[in-house]
Amino acid sequence: MNRILAILLAALAATAGAYAQNVKKYATARDGALWEESTLRLQKKADGAAALCPDTDAPGPELRAWGTTFNELDWDAFNLLDRSTQDEVMRKLFAPDGELRFTRGRISMNCNDYGRSWYSCDEVPGDFELRYFNIDRDKTGIIPLVRAAQRYNPALTFWTSPWSPPSWMKINHDYPVVSSKYNNLSPEADYLLFGTAEDIDEDEMKFLGERAGQFPRRLATQDYMIQDPRYLQAYARFFCRFIDEYAEQGVPIDMVVYQNEAYSYTPYPGCAWTAEGTIRFNRDYLAPALKQHHPDVKLYIGTFNTNRKDHVERVLADEGLRACISGAAFQWEGREILPAIREQYPDLHYICSESECGNGDMDWKAAEHTLFLIADNMGKGCDEWYNWNFILTDHGESPWGWRQNALLQVDSRTRELRYTPEYYAVKHFSHLIPPGSRVTGYQAPAEGRDALTIAFATPDGGTVVVAGNFGDTAGEVSVAVGRRWLTDTLPPHSFASYVVK
Secondary structure, three states: OOOOOOEEOOOOOOOHHHHOOEEEEEEEEOOOOOOEEEEEEOEOOOOOOOOOOOOOOOOOOOOOEEEEEEOHHHHHHHOOOOHHHHHHHHHHHHOOOOOOOOOEEEEEEOOOOOOOOOOOOOOOOOOOOOOOOOOOOHHHOHHHHHHHHHOOOOOOEEEEEEOOOOHHHEOOOOOOOOOOOOOOOOHHHHHHOOOOOOOOOOOOOOOOOOOOOOOOOOOOOOOOEOOOHHHHHHHHHHHHHHHHHHHHOOOOEEEEEOOOOOOOOOOOOOOOOOHHHHHHHHHHHHHHHHHHHOOOOEEEEEEEOOOOHHHHHHHHOOHHHHOOOOEEEEEOOHHHHHHHHHHHOOOOEEEEEEOOOOOOOOOHHHHHHHHHHHHHHHHOOOOEEEOOOOEEEOOOEOOOOOEOOOOEEEOOOOOOEEEOHHHHHHHHHHOOOOOOOEEEEEEOOEOOEOEEEEEEEOOOOOEEEEEEEOOOOOEEEEEEEOOEEEEEEEOOOEEEEEEEO
């Protein structure tokens, strides 16, 4: 047997829980049950050497929320289910005593890549006064989906970010960044991105196996958002109007991010920004507008889906900008530079704003990748984590030709519902680890070790350990809890969570 996993937890406070004899185990295996409960007994001796000694005197930041996203295509998939199944889904995902217990939602301002088709809240060119601003399209999909969730958790809170400004506010006068067979943008406009149309790859941002290396390979040379003050001022007020209109619908938005993935140069809704444009809009326009009209709404910078640390540092180096923001949102490749950025700016809050979305297979490999991503983001200091689509049909294909995963899969022909393995990967965290918990130790997979372990101290004084074995052979878990030891064996390709009270 290949010993692949061992973790040492420092002594807990002298409470009854620290010396508990029994441990509740929840297991998920590729070739077994998806959620199997059992009980283990703590042992007096370790079954192997310790590999990690968490520092309980300096735990990670306090966990604030587990969340998900509300998209139009999710609404369409949800509507294929009968009413009782819809209620079951929303209860499991959002009820405080449900299975995933999401407490927070992300909403796109204007259309995103999982909308039915492009739209924005104001597509009237030159409407700087926003006379024609409306959220009518959202009332047919996004808001009904939100309300279905609010039935089971009325305390849900939300944040928003756009994928693209209204098309008339952009230098190419269209919603995408690059031309494609999936949109009507003229290829003649592609040169705007780099000053040349060479080396433009509309598929660069897709999840094709594992993206590796520098992302993006080239940075945009100009802002796609028009930098004229009239446009920037109108766009800042656009955010405030969106918050107002959603509040009237009973959907409270308490945080905004100026742009989703300014570094994905997309054939679907997107907008490229330079570091200078990012600073200018957030510092000089969006932050003052929020301060005047919505002083209770926080501004985060991001979403950073780039591992180009020099670029992110250039943005955050502006003291005026940092004075305006409460935190930063990282996703995809941004996770790779998160520890270095946190070290430089420890006073900011950091969130994982989007899970990686896969390729539509909705299989065990996707679940393993998601379990790793949650652990890695939390282990690197994020205090919120957000799933992307929570329910899609078939292989989750968007109108722009991209297949993505979801936690729930609906067969569009039979209308049958399937809880994917990824659902259970998320459940190992959001079901067992409540807000207020803190990471006390994290061991990532490494060369020669196909496993991870992450430990949390919960607000009630307990301990939760999540472990994943991604290898083809069984592995041993050895965990110190107070003066005793948790020992267990993980089958190949399996997850387990251990709850010690």
